[in-house]
Amino acid sequence: MTSNERARKYTAQHRVEVLAWLGGKCEVCSESDYRVLQIAHVIPVRRKTRTSEDSGSLLVRSIRKLGEEKARPLFRLLCANDHLKETWDKREWSGKHPF
Numbered sequence: 001m002t003s004n005e006r007a008r009k010y011t012a013q014h015r016v017e018v019l020a021w022l023g024g025k026c027e028v029c030s031e032s033d034y035r036v037l038q039i040a041h042v043i044p045v046r047r048k049t050r051t052s053e054d055s056g057s058l059l060v061r062s063i064r065k066l067g068e069e070k071a072r073p074l075f076r077l078l079c080a081n082d083h084l085k086e087t088w089d090k091r092e093w094s095g096k097h098p099f
């Protein structure tokens, strides 16, 4: 195992842990496959540019830093479909659709 692979596995474990803190399933359809679950902010974060960090390892890292008790009311769990549908409905896209 290369150090890169090890780092990826480490992050994946942290992600599964954080997903469990937040209920472990999509709050809309109860999807519990961690591969499609995404962490959503309860209060939408507005930024000039959206980065992949929003749902990436940086978010997982910051949630782990907060701890389970503090993080739970701040974040929600949605599957990719419901997250996309909700984001679309809220018109959070900065004008550029990914498809």
Ligand SMILES: [Zn+2]
Binding pocket: 026, 027, 028, 029, 030, 031, 078, 079, 080, 081, 082
């Ligand atoms: Zn869902």
